[in-house]
Amino acid sequence: xxxxxxxxxxxxxxxxxxxxxxxxxxxxxxxxxxxxxxxxxxxxxxxxxxxxxxxxxxxxxxxxxxxxxxxxxxxxxxxxxxxxxxxxxxxxxxxxxxxxxxxxxxxxxxxxxxxxxxxxxxxxxxxxxxxxxxxxxxxxxxxxxxxxxxxxxxxxxxxxxxxxxxxxxxxxxxxxxxxxxxxxxxxxxxxxxxxxxxxxxxxxxxxxxxxxxxxxxxxxxxxxxxxxxxxxxxxxxxxxxxxxxxxxxxxxxxxxxxxx
Amino acid sequence: xxxxxxxxxxxxxxxxxxxxxxxxxxxxxxxxxxxxxxxxxxxxxxxxxxxxxxxxxxxxxxxxxxxxxxxxxxxxxxxxxxxxxxxxxxxxxxxxxxxxxxxxxxxxxxxxxxxxxxxxxxxxxxxxxxxxxxxxxxxxxxxxxxxxxxxxxxxxxxxxxxxxxxxxxxxxxxxxxxxxxxxxxxxxxxxxxxxxxxxxxxxxxxxxxxxxxxxxxxxxxxxxxxxxxxxxxxxxxxxxxxxxxxxxxxxxxxxxxxxxxxxxxxxxxxxxxxxxxxxxxxxxxxxxxxxxxxxxxxxxxxxxxxxxxxxxxxxxxxxxxxxxxxxxxxxxxxxxxxxxxxxxxxxxxxx
Numbered sequence: 277x278x279x280x281x282x283x284x285x286x287x288x289x290x291x292x293x294x295x296x297x298x299x300x301x302x303x304x305x306x307x308x309x310x311x312x313x314x315x316x317x318x319x320x321x322x323x324x325x326x327x328x329x330x331x332x333x334x335x336x337x338x339x340x341x342x343x344x345x346x347x348x349x350x351x352x353x354x355x356x357x358x359x360x361x362x363x364x365x366x367x368x369x370x371x372x373x374x375x376x377x378x379x380x381x382x383x384x385x386x387x388x389x390x391x392x393x394x395x396x397x398x399x400x401x402x403x404x405x406x407x408x409x410x411x412x413x414x415x416x417x418x419x420x421x422x423x424x425x426x427x428x429x430x431x432x433x434x435x436x437x438x439x440x441x442x443x444x445x446x447x448x449x450x451x452x453x454x455x456x457x458x459x460x461x462x463x464x465x466x467x468x469x470x471x472x473x474x475x476x477x478x479x480x481x482x483x484x485x486x487x488x489x490x491x492x493x494x495x496x497x498x499x500x501x502x503x504x505x506x507x508x509x510x511x512x513x514x515x516x517x518x519x520x521x522x523x524x525x526x527x528x529x530x531x532x533x534x535x536x
Numbered sequence: 537x538x539x540x541x542x543x544x545x546x547x548x549x550x551x552x553x554x555x556x557x558x559x560x561x562x563x564x565x566x567x568x569x570x571x572x573x574x575x576x577x578x579x580x581x582x583x584x585x586x587x588x589x590x591x592x593x594x595x596x597x598x599x600x601x602x603x604x605x606x607x608x609x610x611x612x613x614x615x616x617x618x619x620x621x622x623x624x625x626x627x628x629x630x631x632x633x634x635x636x637x638x639x640x641x642x643x644x645x646x647x648x649x650x651x652x653x654x655x656x657x658x659x660x661x662x663x664x665x666x667x668x669x670x671x672x673x674x675x676x677x678x679x680x681x682x683x684x685x686x687x688x689x690x691x692x693x694x695x696x697x698x699x700x701x702x703x704x705x706x707x708x709x710x711x712x713x714x715x716x717x718x719x720x721x722x723x724x725x726x727x728x729x730x731x732x733x734x735x736x737x738x739x740x741x742x743x744x745x746x747x748x749x750x751x752x753x754x755x756x757x758x759x760x761x762x763x764x765x766x767x768x769x770x771x772x773x774x775x776x777x778x779x780x781x782x783x784x785x786x787x788x789x790x791x792x793x794x795x796x797x798x799x800x801x802x803x804x805x806x807x808x809x810x811x812x813x814x815x816x817x818x819x820x821x822x823x824x825x826x827x828x829x830x831x832x833x834x835x836x837x838x839x840x841x842x843x844x845x846x847x848x849x850x851x852x853x854x855x856x857x858x859x860x861x862x863x864x865x866x867x868x869x870x871x872x873x874x875x876x877x878x879x880x881x882x883x884x885x886x887x
Contacts, residue, residue: 306781307761393620482604493606497578499754
């Protein structure tokens with residue numbers, strides 16, 4: 277009983293700073309005072325009226341979706357190769373794949389900049405998608421490997437034995453079984469674009485400024501509750517995405533139980 | 537199932553390539569007008585320069601100005617080193633402008649095109665020229681301290697009996713040593729070279745009052761309103777902007793420390809001539825005067841400052857009396873001594 281209380285307390289302390297931002301976004305004054313003296317929607321009006329915030333938000337959405345798709349395809353391919361095949365250099369492959377997660381963000385950002393600059397890919401959507409994918413692919417890779425370990429190779433072999441092509445077996449048998457891992461990977465890849473300011477700062481320019489860059493800039497110049505509004509929107513969006521993912525995976529679990 | 541996935545992938549691939557195509561078309565410049573990429577600090581700074589500088593320049597020279605923010609020095613260095621310079625004119629602080637200028641990061645300014653009239657050796661060097669100045673001022677919460685009892689001098693900042701409560705200042709050695717010496721009674725003309733030991737001794741007196749040292753000017757209004765600091769150093773422009781929004785903060789220009797921001801041209805830019813024209817335009821007397829009327833920062837061109845109305849001079853803290861007491865940051869001293877003093881400051885912080 278006491279263990280449960282302790283766990284709830286710890287979770288509460290973790291979540292509190294994030295939850296506190298939400299009432300702060302409804303404040304009526306131009307600075308952060310908790311509790312707010314009175315509530316108002318003025319900061320929501322200001323952010324929704326501001327063309328810059330809407331622009332960076334929609335840009336981040338587009339780049340996020342495309343990054344998620346690209347990372348999902350490449351990350352899954354890498355994960356399958358890693359778990360199913362034995363190839364020369366497999367030992368170095370794993371640390372190389374994981375390196376963008378381990379190497380400090382600034383170092384990755386500078387490296388990407390030097391690499392993409394001669395191709396004139398800075399300040400372009402393609403450049404932003406590719407550089408954010410560099411961060412997202414290792415995450416998808418890790419999540420899909422974990423998912424693949426739970427898929428019995430024999431099911432694929434059985435499908436091929438019954439006449440399916442290898443690719444057909446992959447899409448009809450393996451993919452449905454790793455659906456949860458694929459979906460989590462996509463979600464993480466998508467949220468990287470909203471999360472990562474350093475790479476975006478280096479790779480973006482006037483035409484491709486994304487939300488984390490604008491957010492970072494606002495923090496440095498004028499801290500007013502419009503930042504709390506943006507934070508609240510991001511918190512709600514992330515929560516919604518994870519709830520959807522939870523619903524999908526519980527549905528998948530229910531369906532597999534029904535089939536038994 | 538396979539057909540659906542192939543179909544969806546194809547659709548997304550097409551969309552992606554379309555988006556990529558359209559973005560590169562955005563990037564390619566048309567035959568006319570010419571494009572100039574200028575990097576400013578943030579939305580606030582841009583709004584101050586929008587009408588008087590950017591719009592006016594676009595109209596006069598039939599040029600399209602592309603604005604980017606913020607001026608990340610790491611990115612600037614990477615740009616110049618890689619030879620792929622996309623920024624034509626960048627607004628930087630005077631210390632970096634002079635230091636990086638010595639390291640060869642910028643194009644030398646052509647003073648046949650740019651007029652030095654109204655500038656001195658400190659505000660115009662081989663690679664950098666000041667665009668505006670900001671002041672580090674003493675600030676407080678106006679709902680807690682009223683005008684009659686307001687602090688005026690750095691000795692007031694040190695006076696914990698008259699102004700109890702916390703203190704906060706920029707977590708940076710430059711400025712902190714100067715304010716300590718001024719509080720200790722050193723006069724403006726005897727300030728540089730800094731008596732470092734005396735400064736640290738004076739700082740020790742109120743060290744425990746500093747509940748926090750801020751790292752971004754935007755933090756100060758928050759520190760004052762939530763009570764972490766009774767008195768804090770701050771940037772005049774940031775506070776003026778917050779005051780306009782109704783935040784109860786107030787500050788004084790008396791004894792403020794003056795610092796400058798200015799233009800540089802990254803080495804290797806393809807629009808060097810246009811960049812020079814822009815700098816000449818934005819530092820000229822008429823444009824600087826127009827800028828001073830609407831901005832919360834003071835112009836850098838002394839001729840323009842002299843022509844400001846008395847009301848504006850007071851608002852920006854550049855009346856002749858105030859200019860006489862304010863202390864300008866000595867960049868030359870700091871370029872020489874920054875490294876060792878910064879180390880000592882860091883150690884002092886840890887004591």
